[in-house]
């Protein structure tokens with residue numbers, strides 16, 4: 196993919212599920228006008244409040260697998276029983292037109308993207324203050340009986356082990372402070388290119 200220098204840059208957020216990356220992304224996108232959210236495709240079902248084409252493109256398994264066959268993804272992963280992937284055409288279109296993208300990817304997707312765009316991506320890892328706080332946030336968001344809660348907590352331990360491979364690490368304790376820190380890191384990256 197790295198043919199010539201793409202004009203737009205890729206900012207990647209990774210964090211264990213429930214840490215707060217979607218919440219932080221929303222606030223950061225409201226503050227940095229030249230940054231757009233990269234909408235991934237997924238086979239997981241929509242959560243209340245999620246919209247097609249805004250939070251994800253919601254595909255069924257067959258549609259997703261057909262797109263894999265056609266080479267439609269820059270990267271994709273399968274976890275929590277579902278596929279998640281970054282769409283090649285949409286990403287190319289954005290960076291070729293000079294738009295910067297904010298991507299919400301799991302740790303493996305983030306590191307794969309860095310290999311494809313070593314000079315044009317910034318990987319930001321967001322840590323929860325503790326596992327106890329992470330569990331509380333997941334319970335608050337998804338409810339005690341949500342499918343995948345235990346799986347998300349187990350995966351969190353694994354994901355935390357990848358933090359040191361990221362360009363920047365921020366702890367999401369106080370939300371306002373985190374948003375200020377993350378906005379500062381991204382602005383600095385975009386202006387010192």
Ligand SMILES: Nc1nc2c(ncn2[C@@H]2O[C@H](COP(=O)(O)OP(=O)(O)O)[C@@H](O)[C@H]2O)c(=O)[nH]1
Nearest residue numbers: 212213235236271272279280281299300301304
């Ligand atoms: N590799 C990869 N991971 C993705 C993509 N889109 C979302 N994810 C990751 O999929 C995981 C689950 O996302 P989601 O079901 O929305 O749950 P949440 O993280 O708890 O909000 C998170 O770690 C996301 O960062 C993608 O296009 N590629």
Ligand SMILES: Nc1ncnc2c1ncn2[C@@H]1O[C@H](COP(=O)(O)OP(=O)(O)O)[C@@H](O)[C@H]1O
Nearest residue numbers: 212213214215216217218332336367368369370
């Ligand atoms: N700094 C914070 N302090 C307290 N609650 C938070 C904070 N950041 C996010 N949350 C809450 O935690 C839950 C998980 O956040 P979300 O953005 O959905 O996480 P992720 O996208 O990482 O899975 C949500 O209910 C959100 O409102």
